[in-house]
Amino acid sequence: MRPLLSRFAFLLFLLPFLSFQGRIPLEKRALFDGMTFQGWEGDTTKTWRIVDGMLVGGSLEETVPHNDFLVTDREYGDFILTLKIRLRGQEGFINSGIQFHSQRLADPAYEMTGYQADWGEGYWASLYDESRRNKTLIAPDSTQVLKWIKKGEWNDYKIHAEKGRIQLFINGHQTVDYKEPDSMIPQSGLISLQIHGGGKAEVAIKDIFIEELNQKNR
Template structure:
């Protein structure tokens, strides 16, 4: 009887393990070499250098907001990536769009949620080209103790149903629940470089887990 019980326990544990691997498996969204799975202005604005996606230019003013976005839509997910923002002139800002879509006019813009990144906007949740407001932001003093300006930072977005949580370098910066039923809860993921600055936004180690 003990032998049968152990076998049943082993089978149960194996089934749970397989289920967790299926539901919690992380997938890379960037192969480190190509823009496969992404679309955007890869001729002028976006490039790949040493396994890093870079948008913008430190020597020339970025003319307008620009986004490199996925060709696949996502609803419930846990996104992890590293971000680095550098610049010395103008409005130096970046962010990660999610549950978003491209606008038809202007075509380089996106609308939807944005995990913001930049001075006075560090790790806040912004509603890009829609409500055009910061929906929620961390304490402006505390967040400065979490971030590493001009260096790589670990950024996480967890979107489950109408609940959105943002994390920067292991610290939760945002916990927001959408109350407006008209706001789409599925869409594209996009990487942003903000216009009006001599700046570069760099991204690497981009992984997503569907929830």
């Protein structure tokens, strides 16, 4: 009987780990292959391009006329998304961000509505509600976040969206922990990369990986 009891005890030991919060993590996978726009849609003739394994949007020579988004071709629910982002600019409004749990608008067709992990002067690593509530939902301490970011250089951005809770991290530091109070706000949707209009600005993004979080067993 001892081997049977030993196996039973081992299963009891494993149970908390197998059922941690009921989550079944799926395989972490790349959202960008570094060479093509496969899995993405948007203005890939002028606004967005691929340069040396990076997705690049905007221009340092010409003012970006309006917000523009490079959008995934499928929707995502709960996930952990990681990427590297670099924002540079010459003049005007220099801003970018990562939309998620979002949808395209019909008018104007280039705009999106939903959450945005913001990136730019005055908005570094904050959570904005694009074309919906049109406001910053939560922002980090402005003095503290400036110690964590690298302006004009590469930064590691992480978005953890799960069961209405949104956490943002920049270079390993948590900047936002937000719980959505409105049950009517969608917790799934498209992911997209933004270059904001109104400035001579260029955003580059690379090493985009997503881990979807299976909620079925919760």
